[in-house]
Amino acid sequence: MAVPQQYEFFIDPNRCIGCQSCVQACGECDTHKGHPMIHLEYVDRPFSVQTAPVVCMHCESPTCAEVCPADAIKKTEDGVVQTARKPRCIGCSNCVLSCPFGVPKMKTELELMMKCDMCYDRTSVGKKPMCATVCPSQALFFGTREEIERLRPRSVPTNRFQFGRQTITTKVNMMVPSFSENMVVDVTAAMNEPPVDQSFDMEALAVSDFEF
Amino acid sequence: MQEKVKATVWGFCVMGLLAAAIVFGSRNLAHFDAALVGYTFAVLFATFGITYRYSMWLQRPPTAMYWKRGWQLFLQPAFLAGNLVHWVRKVTVDFAFNRFIFNRGKGRWGAHWLIMWGCVLATAITFPLVFGWIHFQTEPGNLEWYRTYVFGFPTFAFPVHSILGFLIFHGLVWASFLVIAGVMLAMRRRMKDHGAAAVQQFGEDFLPLILLFAVSVTGLMLTASYSWMRGQGYEFLSLLHAITVIFTLLWLPFGKFFHIFQRPAQLGVSFYKRVGGLETQAHCARCKEPFASLLHVTDLMTVQQQLGYKYEIENGPTDHYQHICPACRRRMLAIAQGRMWNR
Numbered sequence: 001m002a003v004p005q006q007y008e009f010f011i012d013p014n015r016c017i018g019c020q021s022c023v024q025a026c027g028e029c030d031t032h033k034g035h036p037m038i039h040l041e042y043v044d045r046p047f048s049v050q051t052a053p054v055v056c057m058h059c060e061s062p063t064c065a066e067v068c069p070a071d072a073i074k075k076t077e078d079g080v081v082q083t084a085r086k087p088r089c090i091g092c093s094n095c096v097l098s099c100p101f102g103v104p105k106m107k108t109e110l111e112l113m114m115k116c117d118m119c120y121d122r123t124s125v126g127k128k129p130m131c132a133t134v135c136p137s138q139a140l141f142f143g144t145r146e147e148i149e150r151l152r153p154r155s156v157p158t159n160r161f162q163f164g165r166q167t168i169t170t171k172v173n174m175m176v177p178s179f180s181e182n183m184v185v186d187v188t189a190a191m192n193e194p195p196v197d198q199s200f201d202m203e204a205l206a207v208s209d210f211e212f
Numbered sequence: 213m214q215e216k217v218k219a220t221v222w223g224f225c226v227m228g229l230l231a232a233a234i235v236f237g238s239r240n241l242a243h244f245d246a247a248l249v250g251y252t253f254a255v256l257f258a259t260f261g262i263t264y265r266y267s268m269w270l271q272r273p274p275t276a277m278y279w280k281r282g283w284q285l286f287l288q289p290a291f292l293a294g295n296l297v298h299w300v301r302k303v304t305v306d307f308a309f310n311r312f313i314f315n316r317g318k319g320r321w322g323a324h325w326l327i328m329w330g331c332v333l334a335t336a337i338t339f340p341l342v343f344g345w346i347h348f349q350t351e352p353g354n355l356e357w358y359r360t361y362v363f364g365f366p367t368f369a370f371p372v373h374s375i376l377g378f379l380i381f382h383g384l385v386w387a388s389f390l391v392i393a394g395v396m397l398a399m400r401r402r403m404k405d406h407g408a409a410a411v412q413q414f415g416e417d418f419l420p421l422i423l424l425f426a427v428s429v430t431g432l433m434l435t436a437s438y439s440w441m442r443g444q445g446y447e448f449l450s451l452l453h454a455i456t457v458i459f460t461l462l463w464l465p466f467g468k469f470f471h472i473f474q475r476p477a478q479l480g481v482s483f484y485k486r487v488g489g490l491e492t493q494a495h496c497a498r499c500k501e502p503f504a505s506l507l508h509v510t511d512l513m514t515v516q517q518q519l520g521y522k523y524e525i526e527n528g529p530t531d532h533y534q535h536i537c538p539a540c541r542r543r544m545l546a547i548a549q550g551r552m553w554n555r
Binding site (some may be wrong): 001012013014016029030031032033041042043044050052054063066067068069070071074076082086087088090091092093094095096098099100101102103109110111112117120121124161163164165166174175176177180185186187188189190191192193 | 256277312320410485524526543547
């Protein structure tokens, strides 16, 4: 069984409304029962309500797998980077600290790394991952390229990310503006930039401005 | 290429050492049972294969780093006493009881614990017998007593027709009961668990269970043959048992069974984490929060460089992406996407 080639994962953090549906649904997946693998991050909590879902991007050359001393992380032929194989994982956290997207989770009590495997029990039989099934704003979308092009005429998918001098290509796509000249998401360029331009200014809601 | 040569040399050295130990331990093969020679050669081949793969594995940059650091930190005088206490705790709780597998799931733990102890018991009985390191002899003038000889030296004696004798001579029966029960539990999980079903493979996940089951059942059939069937079909059954055991031994270096030899690396990792937690912490270059030991972060930078990754940052507030914590990496991804909408 493998993930059908015509189906792809598209993420668009800008559309996230922070409803937590993906987190709850993720924990229902049979491959990691009871353990949500998706991250729902507040991008800049003191100043913004913006949230962003982060799933495994399934890198073509997965750093997590390469730095694993136990050779516990395997990529299947369909390009899905599987979670750590339980008999092999020695719980060292190399993958957790090396993943450029910050995805793997270390379960200390289990001496085991767990991460998003794109709900492989579902996607390998043609179903959608749990998170994409429930996401009301379609920040997480699983479908064909034709579908996403029809739904998002102002965006285009890209799967290239820049981390310092390292370019990482992934199986999962991120939606970027169609007017983008450079189709590479430069992650390190955003290192010191607060997300003020895209966010709602929380200071406007300071307690002193209101009479409760 | 150089790695393969090194691994081959190690393989032959360890195999040669075992062969020498068999010759010396059996007193120049005086106590070596020629009927078991097939098992001996299978073990020697498995020893070569396991050592070869282990050596190749240790030469991978991340494994080599952990191997080196694990020993360095374990033997550091300032931490040695604490490390020894930690070692005893890890060996009993994690290795003997399999607590970490218990936490992963009770069904999984039950299966693993039974299979593990069944195999440990069977190995402890069969390997020394096959190598001629242990043998039994009747006491001179008293056919009712057996004496155990270890490396040719006489040790304890016991009555043949006693509960102790029964337990000792049926040691492999008890081991097979443990293994069969464990295999049944494991098979049940593999057939019912949707998550396991999605990723399991025949060679990796089913074959080891089938082999363990085959070894145990054919072994039990031997006991049944000589105990209740007057040796009916014994020759065929012993051949069948030998085939299953030898195939399992030959499979040791290749498949899932290799985790038996990899698992002790968990000990090295625990020393690394323990000492790392006591020493300087790395602080995220973005949020300034501590997120890992500085040793771990700098070691990973070395490993990534050895693997050909270029996470160095030019003209930034930090010189390497590894100085940023995982949570900030996730936030930066969203911010980077948002930036692209600003014309």
